[in-house]
Amino acid sequence: MGGPFLEECLMAGAYAPTTHTGKWADERNLWQRFWSRSNERVGYLFILPAFSHLVVFVLIPLVFSAYLSFTDWRGPNLQNAPFIGLKNYEFLLGDRQFWAAMKNTLLFTVLFVPISMAVSLGVAVVMNQKLRGVWFFRTLFFIPVISSWVAVSIIWITLLDPQAGILNYLLGQIGIAPVNWLGSPATALLAIVIIATWKGLGFQMVIWLAGLQAIPQELQEAAAIDGATRWQSFWRITLPLLAPTTFFLAVTGVIGSFQVFSPVYVITGGGPRGSTDVVVYHIYTRAFEAYDMGYAASQAWVLFAVIMFATLIQFWYRRRQGEETMF
Amino acid sequence: MRRIAPKVLFLVLVFVLVLPFSMALGQDPVTLNVVGVTVPPEELGSTLDLAYQALVASVQEANPNITVNAIETPPEFETQILVDLAAGTAPDIWRAGHAQLPELIEGGHLLDMRQCTEVVPELTMDRFVPSVLAIHQPEGPDGPVYGLPNGFTPMVFYYNTESFERAGVDLPTSDWTVDQFLDSVQRLTLDTSGRNAQDPAFDAANIEQYGFRVRKWAVLENLAWIWLFGGDVFSEDYSTVDGYLNSPETIEAITFLRDLVLQYHVAPEPNALDMMIQERAFPAVFLDGAVAMYPRGHWELVGLQLQENYSPDKLGVVGYPVGARDATIAFEDGWVINAAVADDPAKLEAACQFVNVATDVEFQRSKVETGLEISANQASADESVSLSAWPDLEAVFVAEMANVMTDPNARLVAMGVIEPRLDLMFENILAGADVTEEVNLAVEEIERELQR
Numbered sequence: 001m002g003g004p005f006l007e008e009c010l011m012a013g014a015y016a017p018t019t020h021t022g023k024w025a026d027e028r029n030l031w032q033r034f035w036s037r038s039n040e041r042v043g044y045l046f047i048l049p050a051f052s053h054l055v056v057f058v059l060i061p062l063v064f065s066a067y068l069s070f071t072d073w074r075g076p077n078l079q080n081a082p083f084i085g086l087k088n089y090e091f092l093l094g095d096r097q098f099w100a101a102m103k104n105t106l107l108f109t110v111l112f113v114p115i116s117m118a119v120s121l122g123v124a125v126v127m128n129q130k131l132r133g134v135w136f137f138r139t140l141f142f143i144p145v146i147s148s149w150v151a152v153s154i155i156w157i158t159l160l161d162p163q164a165g166i167l168n169y170l171l172g173q174i175g176i177a178p179v180n181w182l183g184s185p186a187t188a189l190l191a192i193v194i195i196a197t198w199k200g201l202g203f204q205m206v207i208w209l210a211g212l213q214a215i216p217q218e219l220q221e222a223a224a225i226d227g228a229t230r231w232q233s234f235w236r237i238t239l240p241l242l243a244p245t246t247f248f249l250a251v252t253g254v255i256g257s258f259q260v261f262s263p264v265y266v267i268t269g270g271g272p273r274g275s276t277d278v279v280v281y282h283i284y285t286r287a288f289e290a291y292d293m294g295y296a297a298s299q300a301w302v303l304f305a306v307i308m309f310a311t312l313i314q315f316w317y318r319r320r321q322g323e324e325t326m327f
Numbered sequence: 328m329r330r331i332a333p334k335v336l337f338l339v340l341v342f343v344l345v346l347p348f349s350m351a352l353g354q355d356p357v358t359l360n361v362v363g364v365t366v367p368p369e370e371l372g373s374t375l376d377l378a379y380q381a382l383v384a385s386v387q388e389a390n391p392n393i394t395v396n397a398i399e400t401p402p403e404f405e406t407q408i409l410v411d412l413a414a415g416t417a418p419d420i421w422r423a424g425h426a427q428l429p430e431l432i433e434g435g436h437l438l439d440m441r442q443c444t445e446v447v448p449e450l451t452m453d454r455f456v457p458s459v460l461a462i463h464q465p466e467g468p469d470g471p472v473y474g475l476p477n478g479f480t481p482m483v484f485y486y487n488t489e490s491f492e493r494a495g496v497d498l499p500t501s502d503w504t505v506d507q508f509l510d511s512v513q514r515l516t517l518d519t520s521g522r523n524a525q526d527p528a529f530d531a532a533n534i535e536q537y538g539f540r541v542r543k544w545a546v547l548e549n550l551a552w553i554w555l556f557g558g559d560v561f562s563e564d565y566s567t568v569d570g571y572l573n574s575p576e577t578i579e580a581i582t583f584l585r586d587l588v589l590q591y592h593v594a595p596e597p598n599a600l601d602m603m604i605q606e607r608a609f610p611a612v613f614l615d616g617a618v619a620m621y622p623r624g625h626w627e628l629v630g631l632q633l634q635e636n637y638s639p640d641k642l643g644v645v646g647y648p649v650g651a652r653d654a655t656i657a658f659e660d661g662w663v664i665n666a667a668v669a670d671d672p673a674k675l676e677a678a679c680q681f682v683n684v685a686t687d688v689e690f691q692r693s694k695v696e697t698g699l700e701i702s703a704n705q706a707s708a709d710e711s712v713s714l715s716a717w718p719d720l721e722a723v724f725v726a727e728m729a730n731v732m733t734d735p736n737a738r739l740v741a742m743g744v745i746e747p748r749l750d751l752m753f754e755n756i757l758a759g760a761d762v763t764e765e766v767n768l769a770v771e772e773i774e775r776e777l778q779r
Contacts, residue, residue: 072779074740075409077434091779096772097748163605183601185758272597273754288406290743291430295779 069298075291088298098299100274101282102306108189108278109257109310116197116204117249121242123201124208125234138209142202149199149262156195157182157267182268185275192263192276199263200256204249211245212238243321251314258307279303357677358394362408363422363662365399378693386684393677412436412665419668419678422477425462425659426736432465432473433740438664439471443679446672450475450683458731459703462659465738474663475686476703478694480625481657481727482551483644490515490536490619494523499645501726505555505583508648512538512593515619524593531592538593540600540609540621541584543757545749546734546742548622549584550656554732556580557651560749565739568773573766576651581753582762589759594618597757610634614641622647624658625724626699628717644723646730657731659703662686701725745773 069088073081092098127138144152159165160181168178181191215238223233239246261280264270270277270285283303287296364379383395398418401407405427411417412434423431431437440463443450452460452472459476461468484499491498494515499508515538516524523529524538542548545560553560558577561568571577587594595603595618603612613621614636631637647655662685664678684690691707694700695714701724702708708725715721736742752769756762 075413075430075434077413080434087779091775094775096768097751161605162602180598180601183598271754273758274751285747286744289747290741291406291409292744 065297065300068294069301071294073294073297075293081294084294088295089302091295092298092302097274097277098279098282101277101279102303104189104274104276105258105260105278105280108193108260109254111190111193112196112257112260113250113253115193116200117246117253119197120201120204120249121208124205124212125238127205128209128212138205141205144199145202147199150266152195152199153263153266156191156198160191183272185273188268188272188276192260192268195263195267196260204253207245207249208242211242215241247314247318251311254310254314255307258303258310355673356392356394357673358396359420359674359677359681360396360398360418361420361681362398362400362404362418363420364395364397374693375697375699378690378697381693382685382690385689386681389684390677390680393680395681415667417665417667419665419674420662420681421665422660423474423663425661425734426742428463428465428473428663428737429740429742431663436666437473438666438669438675438678439473440475440664440682441472442669442675443664443682446676447679447683450679450686454686454704454706456703456705456708456728458728459657459659462657462733462737463661474661475682476659476661477686478691478700479657479659479703479731480700481646481655481724481731482548482622482624483646483655483723483727484620485613485623485627485631486620486643486645487613487616487618487641488643489641490616493517493536493616494619498643501646501723503645503648505648505650509587509591509593512587512620513591514538516591516593524591529592534592534595536616537595537618538620539587540618541587541594541757542600543597543750543754545753546656546736546746549581549753550734551622551647551654551732552584553577553580554654554656555647555650555652556583561735561739565735565777567777568770572773573763573770578762578766581756581766584753585756585762588757597754608634611636614638625701628720629698632698639717642717642720644720646723646727653730654732655727655730656734657728658734659737660700661703695721701728741776741779744776748772748776 068081070083070085071081072084072087123141127134127141159167162168162178162180162183165181167181172178179187181187219237219241220233223237228236259280260278261284264276264278264281265284268276270281279299280303283296283299286292286299361383364383366373366376366379370376379397383397386395387393404421405424408417408421408423408427409430412431417436428437440450444452455476456479459479460472463472463474463476464470465473486499488498494517496511496514499511503511510525513524515536516529516534517536518530519533519535520530524531550560553576556576556579558574558580559571560577562571588596603609603617608630609618609621610627610631611634612618614631614634631642646653662682664682668674668678686704688704688707688710691702691704692710692714694702694707695711698716701721702711708728712718712722712725736746739745748769752765756765
């Protein structure tokens with residue numbers, strides 16, 4: 001303690017004797033301390049644009065949507081939005097279609113998160129090798145990430161075509177009959193998982209690569225000297241040391257999966273037979289096709305609660321494993 | 328200074344003298360913001376574009392004080408208009424599909440067109456096809472009129488005459504019954520060996536030509552079936568579906584549709600239909616004879632003409648079969664005026680003048696050229712039979728006007744939620760789900776929606 005900090009505080013009058021007493025005096029001192037630090041003032045000025053953006057485009061809509069969820073707003077005038085308390089939430093409890101959409105979303109999450117993580121890890125391990133032109137392949141794998149969902153969807157609709165699609169052609173080569181990937185309730189969600197995995201592969205690969213490159217090479221070398229096979233080395237050294245990366249990808253993957261929308265909107269429209277009707281798509285149709293904004297807002301808040309719950313479970317599990325620092 | 332002063336004095340004098348005359352002679356200039364009289368950029372110069380240009384020109388010519396500001400229809404207009412209305416920036420006049428009416432009426436955004444008949448007496452209601460005008464009169468013929476009809480199309484069956492010829496089946500007539508329909512589609516459905524669906528040796532796994540097409544679209548294609556079986560989906564006041572959607576007549580109609588697909592095999596199963604249209608659009612598949620008959624509106628004529636295998640000789644249309652009722656559904660769009668316009672008498676008159684010209688025979692005649700829909704102006708619709716490029720087909724559409732029943736989308740705000748639920752019900756049933764069970768599930772869920 002002491003030195004320049006104490007000097008600054010004394011100059012600002014924070015520790016100066018004062019005739020004021022009690023709470024008012026404390027507040028006054030705090031205020032003086034705040035304004036006396038010119039560098040802090042400048043700092044607040046710097047964050048002002050981002051903070052204003054956050055308030056206007058995130059916090060206010062967030063609070064507004066929470067309010068909406070207690071109204072029966074069916075647009076367009078907010079004056080015609082009677083406050084109905086918890087009625088939307090009550091209705092939602094018995095809304096079979098909403099819970100069917102939630103079930104589809106959970107199924108998508110359960111399939112997408114492990115499959116996409118495993119595939120992208122495999123690709124990252126290969127891309128982590130010192131091969132000639134590996135940067136080219138890394139770029140290639142990343143291209144879908146920056147491609148438009150609409151363009152990607154059109155490509156995949158062609159690839160999954162029951163008659164002319166390349167996937168069915170390849171399956172046909174090994175004697176499997178053509179599958180109506182997007183037209184059958186049994187396979188449509190799986191097709192969406194495949195497409196989403198392909199689209200997100202590059203992003204997850206980059207995160208895995210960062211994790212892989214942070215693992216000290218000496219550990220792998222020591223294990224090799226001790227006679228560990230490459231598989232043992234991967235399983236016992238690489239994978240455990242990738243735990244923070246795994247956790248990050250799992251958490252962001254689950255959150256992202258619960259919010260899946262674009263491929264469903266562009267490719268299947270929630271069908272066939274509601275098999276790809278995921279929650280965000282369901283909310284979208286309720287809000288922007290049926291203009292039932294109040295009820296759609298309540299669905300959005302329930303989705304938020306479910307995502308929050310799923311994330312907390314993941315954090316709790318992580319803590320139980322003994323990891324206190326998350327990222 | 329002395330030389331300029333007389334000139335200025337002269338100009339002021341002229342201005343003072345002329346101004347009262349010009350105000351007395353002309354009316355206040357009015358600018359009308361109108362959405363629905365432009366085409367997308369790729370359709371510039373098309374028949375429709377020229378028709379819209381002529382409409383705007385004739386409104387301005389007949390009313391020199393009116394300037395029509397034709398606003399390009401924004402994307403997602405149905406949502407955009409709600410936002411614009413809330414913001415007070417909505418156009419004065421726009422074209423609205425009948426499904427948008429309940430929301431706009433409930434919000435008090437539409438002018439009661441009876442106000443127009445007061446300021447523009449020549450705009451009378453008797454110029455419109457009564458069954459189509461009724462769509463704009465939710466409280467009956469004596470109640471308010473929200474918007475006026477522009478064009479419409481009843482749903483009819485398109486059939487391929489070559490498919491009928493190939494199967495040796497007589498062409499359908501307007502008075503055909505449900506039994507005759509079933510007999511026809513069974514005989515029209517041929518397997519690869521040429522046997523029809525009435526033949527005991529018929530091979531349902533290898534069908535070359537289907538008699539009909541059934542899809543999940545509850546309102547678009549299937550509601551007319553329910554009506555003609557004597558059933559309905561809603562009560563008359565749209566307050567309940569219980570006792571209507573699950574009535575014996577409605578269940579019978581739905582079962583009939585399911586049976587066309589799953590029992591009689593005269594219509595492709597959803598999966599087979601999907602496969603059929605992977606490579607080519609359905610109209611091309613139909614003209615090739617893969618399906619002999621399907622329900623569709625007037626707009627389909629335009630799509631069919633664009634196909635390479637199109638030939639006018641192949642094409643015929645006929646109404647839905649006659650059952651307990653002779654009914655069909657119509658899809659319509661009308662001119663609506665922003666209720667806010669009533670605050671400005673000059674604008675109100677201008678808006679009514681615009682609608683008067685837009686619904687008059689002159690502009691409505693353009694519908695025959697564009698072929699997208701039938702004019703809702705009775706005189707124009709009547710003369711379209713002789714003016715149309717397809718007089719025989721047009722005559723069927725015009726005759727069907729008398730059988731048009733109102734789409735529940737024109738009455739019920741909650742249809743935005745209910746219609747997809749009905750579609751899902753049909754989708755599940757056509758995939759083999761139990762009819763009564765599915766219908767009861769739908770009734771339960773729709774009742775919850777209606778009681779919210």
